[in-house]
Amino acid sequence: MTQPIALSANTLENYQGMGVPEASLPLILQRGGDELLLSKADDRFTIRPSPTASISSDWAAQIPAKLNRRIAQSNIEEYLVAPSNLDAAMQAARASDSVAFASHVYCPANNPSTFFYLTDRITIQFGEQVNETSRSAIASFAALKIVRQIAGIPNTFLCEVTKQATENPIKIANRLTRYPEVLIAEPNILVETQQYYTPRDPFYPKQWYLNNQGGSELVGGAQIYAEAAWDITRGARSIVIAVADDSVDLTHPDFQGQGKIVSPIDFKDGDTSPMPVAESDNHGTSCAGVAAAEENGKGIVGVAPGCALMPIRTTGFLDDDSVEKIFNWAIEKGAAVISCSWGPGAVYYPLSLRQSAVINKAATQGRGGRGCVILFAAGNANRPVNGTVDEKGWQNNILGDRTKWLAGFAVHPDVIAVSASTSLNKKAAYSNWGSSISVCAPSNNAPPGTWLPETGFIATAPEVTQYLPGLGVFAADRVGAVGYDAGDYTNTFGGTSSATPVVAGVAALVLSVNPRLTAREVRGILEQTADKIVDSEPDPQLGNRMGNYDPNSRRSDWFGYGKVNALKAVEAAVRKGGGNPNIGGARFSDISGHWAQNFIEALAAGNIISGFPDGSFRPDDSLNRAQYAALLVSAFSPVPKRLATNFIDVSASFWARSAIERANRGGFLSGFPGLKFGPNQNLTKTEAIVSLVNGLELKGGNPDVLNVYTDRSQIPNFGLSAIAAATALKIVVNYPARDRLSPRRDITRAEISALIYQTLVAINRARAIDSPYIV
Numbered sequence: 176m177t178q179p180i181a182l183s184a185n186t187l188e189n190y191q192g193m194g195v196p197e198a199s200l201p202l203i204l205q206r207g208g209d210e211l212l213l214s215k216a217d218d219r220f221t222i223r224p225s226p227t228a229s230i231s232s233d234w235a236a237q238i239p240a241k242l243n244r245r246i247a248q249s250n251i252e253e254y255l256v257a258p259s260n261l262d263a264a265m266q267a268a269r270a271s272d273s274v275a276f277a278s279h280v281y282c283p284a285n286n287p288s289t290f291f292y293l294t295d296r297i298t299i300q301f302g303e304q305v306n307e308t309s310r311s312a313i314a315s316f317a318a319l320k321i322v323r324q325i326a327g328i329p330n331t332f333l334c335e336v337t338k339q340a341t342e343n344p345i346k347i348a349n350r351l352t353r354y355p356e357v358l359i360a361e362p363n364i365l366v367e368t369q370q371y372y373t374p375r376d377p378f379y380p381k382q383w384y385l386n387n388q389g390g391s392e393l394v395g396g397a398q399i400y401a402e403a404a405w406d407i408t409r410g411a412r413s414i415v416i417a418v419a420d421d422s423v424d425l426t427h428p429d430f431q432g433q434g435k436i437v438s439p440i441d442f443k444d445g446d447t448s449p450m451p452v453a454e455s456d457n458h459g460t461s462c463a464g465v466a467a468a469e470e471n472g473k474g475i476v477g478v479a480p481g482c483a484l485m486p487i488r489t490t491g492f493l494d495d496d497s498v499e500k501i502f503n504w505a506i507e508k509g510a511a512v513i514s515c516s517w518g519p520g521a522v523y524y525p526l527s528l529r530q531s532a533v534i535n536k537a538a539t540q541g542r543g544g545r546g547c548v549i550l551f552a553a554g555n556a557n558r559p560v561n562g563t564v565d566e567k568g569w570q571n572n573i574l575g576d577r578t579k580w581l582a583g584f585a586v587h588p589d590v591i592a593v594s595a596s597t598s599l600n601k602k603a604a605y606s607n608w609g610s611s612i613s614v615c616a617p618s619n620n621a622p623p624g625t626w627l628p629e630t631g632f633i634a635t636a637p638e639v640t641q642y643l644p645g646l647g648v649f650a651a652d653r654v655g656a657v658g659y660d661a662g663d664y665t666n667t668f669g670g671t672s673s674a675t676p677v678v679a680g681v682a683a684l685v686l687s688v689n690p691r692l693t694a695r696e697v698r699g700i701l702e703q704t705a706d707k708i709v710d711s712e713p714d715p716q717l718g719n720r721m722g723n724y725d726p727n728s729r730r731s732d733w734f735g736y737g738k739v740n741a742l743k744a745v746e747a748a749v750r751k752g753g754g755n756p757n758i759g760g761a762r763f764s765d766i767s768g769h770w771a772q773n774f775i776e777a778l779a780a781g782n783i784i785s786g787f788p789d790g791s792f793r794p795d796d797s798l799n800r801a802q803y804a805a806l807l808v809s810a811f812s813p814v815p816k817r818l819a820t821n822f823i824d825v826s827a828s829f830w831a832r833s834a835i836e837r838a839n840r841g842g843f844l845s846g847f848p849g850l851k852f853g854p855n856q857n858l859t860k861t862e863a864i865v866s867l868v869n870g871l872e873l874k875g876g877n878p879d880v881l882n883v884y885t886d887r888s889q890i891p892n893f894g895l896s897a898i899a900a901a902t903a904l905k906i907v908v909n910y911p912a913r914d915r916l917s918p919r920r921d922i923t924r925a926e927i928s929a930l931i932y933q934t935l936v937a938i939n940r941a942r943a944i945d946s947p948y949i950v
Contacts, residue, residue, distance in 0.1 A: 182309060184316040187350040194352035201346055204281070204291070205361055207525035207583065208819030208840055212284040213291070213345070217258040219243065221251050221292055222268050223276040240264045249294050249365060249494060253280070276336060278343045281364075288573050288629030289521040292365035293344050294494060295336040296322075298529055299351060300359040300815070303330060313354055317347050327540075328532045329816060331359075358817045361527050365494045369520040369554075369626040382475060382649050383598055384617040384677065392644050393598045396706070397617055399677060401478055404684055404741035407749065409470065410481030411687040416467050416679055417510035417547075419501045420459025420517065422451040423486035424653045427460060427663060429468035429475055434483060438508035441488040442500050449488030457658045459486065461668045462516045464651025466676035467683070474664060475651060478680025478741065482687065485510050493519050495529040502537040502547075511542055511686050514679035516552045516672035518582050520628050522574065526583035528815055538589035538694050539812055546694030548682045551584045552671035553594045554607035556635045557623035557716050560585045560592060561609055561833075564717070568636035573627065586611040586833055588808050591682075591698055594734060595619075595674040597645035601710045602722055602733045604643050606671055610830050612735035613698065614705050616677035619669025620645030623716055639716050648673045681741045689748040695809070696781065700751070704744045705737030728830075751780075763792035770910045771925035773944050774932045783810045784928060794925035801831040801854035803863070803927065804838040810931050813841020813870060820845070822852035829854065843870030857921040861894040864907065867934050868897035876903030883950060884916045894918060904937040906930060907950040914950075 195203050204211040240254040256264045268277040278293040297319060301310055310332065314321050318340035325331040336344055344362035351360035383393055385401040412434045425436060425448075441449040451457065467484045468477035485508060490497045505513050518524070526534075534549060541547030553560055560582040566574040585592040585607070592611050595603035595618035602608075605623040606615070622639040626632050650668040652658040659665040682697050692700070710722030710733065721732040730736050763779070763786045766772045771794055778784040784806060786792040798806075807813065819836045826832070835852060838844040843866050846852045867873070876899035881887045883902065890898055898918070901907050908929035909915055922930075933949065935941035 182312045182316070182354075182356075186353050187316055189353075194354075195349035200349045203349055204345060204364070205348055205352065205359070206527055207531060208359075208815070208836060209525040211523065211525070213281045214284050214287065216280040216282055216290060217261055219253055219255050219280045219290075220261065220265050220268070221253050221278050221280060222274045223249075223251055223295055225273050225275040246292065246365060246492065249292075249492070249496075251292060251294065251365070253292070275338065281345070283521060283523055286522040286574065286627070288627040289366070290628050294363045294365060295344065296363040296495070297334045297336065297344050297348050297351075298325065298331060298359070298361045298363065298495065298527065299334055299357060300328065300331040300528060302356050302358055303816075305330065305356045309356060313351070313356065317351055319347070325529060325532070327536050328528060328814060331528065359528055359815070361529075363495045363527070365492045366524065367520045367628055368489065368491055368493055368517045383646055384648060385476070385478065392646055394600055396708075397596070397598045397600045399478070399617065399681065399738070400740055400742040404681075404745045407745050408481070408684055408687045410467075410479035410680075410683055411690075412481060412483050414479070414511045414683045414686045414690065415483045415485050415509055416479065416683050417485040417487055417505040417513045418459060418463040418466060418676065418679075419487040419489055419505075419513065419515050420462055421491070422449050422456040422459045422488050423463045423484075424451055424460045425449070425486065426654050427464070427651055428471070428473040429464055429477070429651050430484060432469040432471055435469055437483045437485045438504070439486045440504055442497065443488050443490050449486045451653055451657070454657065457653055458516070458672065459488070460653050461650040461659070461665065462514065462672060462676045465648065465668070465673055466514055466680040468651055475649060478677055479683035479687070482680075482683045489517075493530075495527055498530045499533045502533045505547060506537050506541045509542070510547055511690075512548045512550070512679050512682045513537065514550050514676050515584065516670075516675045518552065518554055518584055520626050523579050523581045524583045525581055526587060530583070531587060532814065534584075534587050535589050535812055535814065541694070545692065548591065548679075548686070548694045548697045549589060550591045550593055550675050550679050550682070551582075551587075552675040553585050553592050553609075553612060554582055554625070555605040555623060555670045555672075556580075556607060556625040557605050557714060558607055558625075558635065559609040560607050560611050566636065568638075570630070570633060570636070573630065573633070574636075582607065588833060588837060589694070589812065591678065591701065592735070593671055593675040593678050595669075595671045596708060596734065596738050599645055600708045600738070601645075601712070602714060603645070603669075603671075604639055604715055606733070608719075608721055608732045610732060611833070612730075612732065614678060614701050614736055614739045615708075615734040616674035616739050617648075618671065618674040618677075619647040619667075621669060635716070637716060641715060643715070678739050681739050681744055684741060685744050685748040688745055689751060692748065692751065693781065695783070696751070700744050700747045701739055702736035704740050704747050705735070706740050707737045708734060710734075764790040766792050766794055769794050769925065770946075770948060771929050773946065774908075774929040775925065777932055777941065777944065778810075778928055783931070792924065794928075795923050797857045797921040798924055798927050799855050799857050800844070800852065801829075801835060803858050803866075804844060805831050805834040806927065806931065807838045807841075807843050807866070807870070808834045810935065811841075811843075811870065813837050813843055815840040816842045820850065820852075822846055823850045825852050825854055838870070841870055842872075843867070858927075859919055860916065860922045860926065861891055861898065861918040863922050863927055863930055864901045865894050865897040867906065867930065868900050871934065871938060873900050873904060873937065876900040883914060885914050886916055886918070890916065890918045902950055905949055906933040906937055908933055908946065908948050909950055910948045913948055
């Protein structure tokens with residue numbers, strides 16, 4: 176029986192080496208297993224009016240505070256105030272019965288032009304052993320009210336800060352981490368979205384990116400070969416592309432057609448008409464047109480003209496509730512593909528627990544369990560999606576020194592991150608880059624820039640002023656004089672904003688010919704059939720050279736696996752539907768007749784495991800811990816259960832950092848003393864079995880089942896229980912002798928393939944395979 180947990184309110188006040196120290200309480204934002212250093216904006220604060228308040232600004236009349244704007248979806252009001260009056264204004268707000276909640280506005284320490292707005296909500300993930308009484312006690316100690324449980328994340332609850340709280344949600348969340356019963360405590364923050372496109376000078380009004388024969392500033396092969404793909408399919412109406420953006424002009428002639436528009440929604444105004452309202456609401460119409468403009472003899476043609484379109488007007492902010500609404504709507508209304516050409520208006524933005532979880536939910540539970548294909552634009556700053564740059568020369572020194580960049584949406588393991596190439600098959604000067612880029616697609620060429628709340632659109636430094644060759648993307652525009660250009664079309668669209676719906680359209684064509692594919696399989700097809708375009712020249716801003724492909728991973732940090740090819744992708748999807756487990760019909764060259772051949776081919780068919788560039792699999796090679804972490808994420812998409820460990824031997828730029836962090840948070844992998852992970856250390860068979868059993872919380876078996884092994888005495892004590900459970904569940908596969916486990920030997924790629932496949936069978940995610948080596 177579990178002993179009752181002794182809880183005390185004093186834990187919140189007394190730092191005992193666990194959680195955030197007292198001096199750091201107001202300075203640290205816990206988010207997605209990461210910590211962001213904050214500073215307070217000295218000229219603004221926010222309030223939430225009380226539900227009973229008739230005029231929320233009555234209190235403000237007594238002090239020189241000016242209402243700046245209302246954020247309707249969160250019922251938050253932002254006030255501007257002279258820095259010398261900030262404390263007095265906030266004190267007056269908190270003392271007023273008309274104000275339910277007042278808070279500072281925060282900035283990332285390295286990016287003072289980005290504003291984080293706090294809501295009165297905190298997400299808490301408790302340990303598995305924490306019961307309802309203990310949860311309520313901890314919430315009460317912190318002056319919180321538990322509102323509801325978060326679906327899809329174990330032991331996780333949404334809490335509301337009550338009027339009795341004397342500190343803001345950041346401090347409260349940080350104090351909560353002092354309880355060992357609390358795994359994660361994250362305040363919900365609002366961050367404005369950044370659209371990944373700013374119009375540039377006009378280029379040629381042609382849809383060269385679909386198909387072309389070359390020309391001025393245009394090379395043959397820069398297109399995606401859409402015409403040849405359309406000979407196979409132009410898209411099925413049953414395949415729905417959701418475009419989440421600022422709006423979509425539903426009156427545009429290219430969105431007319433029976434069954435074209437499906438389940439439109441406006442989360443900003445709270446209705447079902449996602450039409451443009453503000454003068455700047457132009458972006459989503461162009462994105463939607465690139466992906467799915469109807470073939471009706473009018474205007475342009477989208478990449479997947481036969482597919483349906485689900486327009487989703489976003490709130491313009493990236494708080495947890497807004498992001499959950501986008502993806503939950505897409506899941507519930509049957510979207511197959513979700514295209515997102517936007518990101519946070521922040522340099523460093525890790526996803527929250529809830530944001531990461533809802534994306535994983537869409538990628539694994541959407542489309543009846545096959546998963547929605549989710550795409551995000553990489554961004555247009557010519558910066559890493561996850562990395563550090565020595566910044567200098569920025570306007571007004573907004574950024575400087577060693578600056579960390581992180582695009583949380585683009586680096587999510589269930590997201591296809593899209594970069595941009597040009598009409599000359601070169602890197603677009605603005606396109607973000609890094610190890611999380613999946614594929615690229617053709618777009619325009621333009622100087623790098625980014626959007627920050629304080630400055631609006633700003634060129635990244637050093638500013639690129641030279642001529643940049645390349646054509647713009649001809650796309651749909653708002654009807655009439657409003658929009659990017661006067662008229663219904665623009666020839667100045669571009670950025671990774673335009674590249675992303677191109678790939679979304681190709682993904683929709685793939686699903687049109689083979690709707691049985693999982694989201695992971697679609698991603699695998701897009702990556703494996705991409706054209707390996709090469710750019711050996713340095714980029715004109717930073718001088719980087721990343722346009723060639725690593726011989727082992729077969730990818731480039733600029734282009735991912737290459738430029739998407741619609742024809743090859745659709746052909747591969749058709750072949751895959753014919754029952755061949757390997758794309759292109761070719762098996763690995765070195766597994767024919769191998770004892771693990773069926774296990775390996777089954778995992779390869781699900782794009783869970785891959786081989787080497789020479790066509791081999793190397794089944795008898797050993798596997799290190801970093802490679803195993805990547806394999807775990809691919810096979811099981813771990814859900815966070817605990818705080819991530821900041822391993823000192825896994826750098827921010829290490830290729831498997833994201834996979835290691837996710838496997839660690841999901842309970843599959845731990846480290847060694849001294850905060851070391853040992854990424855290059857080989858994995859033993861016992862470690863692999865223990866990892867699978869613990870990560871999936873598998874139960875069953877007793878020590879007697881271990882008598883089947885002639886080398887039982889060699890099983891380490893820490894592995895006895897897990898190996899017993901795995902044996903009872905028929906997960907263990909031993910070659911060449913079923914009765915010999917070899918528990919201390921390094922595991923091979925063949926053996927891990929068999930173990931993972933049998934684990935999928937045990938959790939009802941795969942069909943059983945006959946093998947004489949299954950124990």
